[in-house]
Amino acid sequence: MAKAKARREELREKLIEAAEKTIVAQGHAALKARALAEEVGCALGAIYTVFPDLAALILAVNARSFALLGTILSREAEAAAAAGGGPRAIANRTLIALANGYLDFAANHGGRWHALFDFRLPDGQELPAEHLRQQEALFQHLETPLAALQPALPPSERALLARSLFSAAHGMVLLGLEGKLVQLPLPYLREQIALVVSAMGRGLESA
Template sequence: MARRFDHSSEEICTMALHWVRQYLEEDTAENLSLRKIAKGIGYSPGTLINLFGSYSYLLLRVNADTLDKMSVEMTAGLAEISDPQAQLEFMALSYLNYAMAHPQRWRLVFELRLASDEDIPDWQQQRIDALLTRLKAILSELNPDAADSALEQTARVIWAGVHGISFLAVEDKLFSPSHLNNSEMISALIRHYLTGWISNTLAQ
């Protein structure tokens, strides 16, 4: 067991988060525990609670890192894509690809439940808001006359659909015919939804 002064607080946090990320590449969050993390890095559970505030907040830090990595993959190539619809499809497919490549880390983002007395920290909410802001900006290019409330709703609806397909793909429960694939389904969802959304806006 490491002594408390072997590493700084920042180093212990980094060690814990790295250990959890590595663990989730091989096993599920359901089999994870604060005690396992503490044992894995050679510190006590109490030390981790003191540093992170709670087990949930420790996992939330892991989720923040996951969102950062997804954001990088989803936006890295956008500057090279001029068509807004193609940008949305690129982001959606990047999201799907991350979910398929790192299913346990991806699941934890949506399965983690905070205690009733624990609020989502600003640093996590800002990450979520940044994704929606990016989506709304792209949708605004496609439909400049849309109100902000319509952009907000459309961004959430599209991402709910993308998330649903991604979830079923990760769980292997799409039951789709062999001639269909997950990427084509996501692209079809975006194309058809956007066509209807833009048409309805113009008709109002």
């Protein structure tokens, strides 16, 4: 039984790695069960002894992508704090750094980014608890500087504000990178995001 469990776990890791490679290179829409089976050297049906469907496999890759994004955002927040200054100055600088860190993730890891925010589960399926926890961790990066700018704001309202701020940054990144309205050069997009987020931070500080 222990050997069977080890083989199953080994197959699981191989499938995640193969799916991750496809998503990074071609996007999640390119993921095909037969191609995955051929790449890892297993029977087509063996995939479904490890994952109930390809959606679950995409979510497993997304968990790795969330972890990568979290690492990038943590690094940006630490660098912003290390630059010094008062709590509110650090908070404003952190918000800008987080927004540009998110832009860098989207620009440099497009396949992962699209899988995180474009992929939709089949009807009737719900996101697993771990996936929701990773989403919450993403917003927590924003809630920390927001607490410095609006210390009297109740936690529930701060959580909503973090989501609104993320939505604004995500919209700018999406429109800028995808050329939905006009495609912007990355340095210019970075400047515009910093300008908008900085204005929002100053508005929160004076509210």
